[in-house]
Amino acid sequence: MPNSNTQNMNAITNGSANGSATGLAVEINPAAAEILKKLQQSPHWEQRYRYVLELAKGLPSGSVEHTQAFAVSGCEAPVWLKIEQTADNTLRFHADSSSRLIRGLLVILLAPVQNQPAAYILSFSFNDWLQCCGLQQQLTPSRSNGLFHICQHAKAVAKTFI
16 A cells, blocks of 8 residues: 555556556656656657656765665666665665666656555566656666666565565
8 A cells, every 4th residue: 555645657647547548556656756747748768868867866875885785686787775664664765876877767766666665565566667657668678677676676675574
């Protein structure tokens, strides 16, 4: 169950509550909804790419230690991901990478699951989210593989909080 500060992804992507065109029935928070809106309003990949790089600037540097304990394996560029449980039993993600593009993709990837309960994160389809954002087809196989490993890592850690 998503927290109370969410919106239906169908309504965002289709302008309706049932959203049969995407087949998604996922609630997303306002930050993720804003990211999705901006990505969908960008008709060209170059504009989306610039927006991804712009998002990278908003990822706090030094929010996660660059140690083996937080390293995500399977990524070309080094990625660190720390997940902590908050007082209200939601999970907060802290992420970093040496690659500016990956930092932006981390913001996009983690926005809909930020401050959500572990059960929500486990049921969340990162693949559907990236498809909805229009990013899947633009990523190289190597980058897609790295994002897959980040998603798997996030779900594995979230499972420990159940």
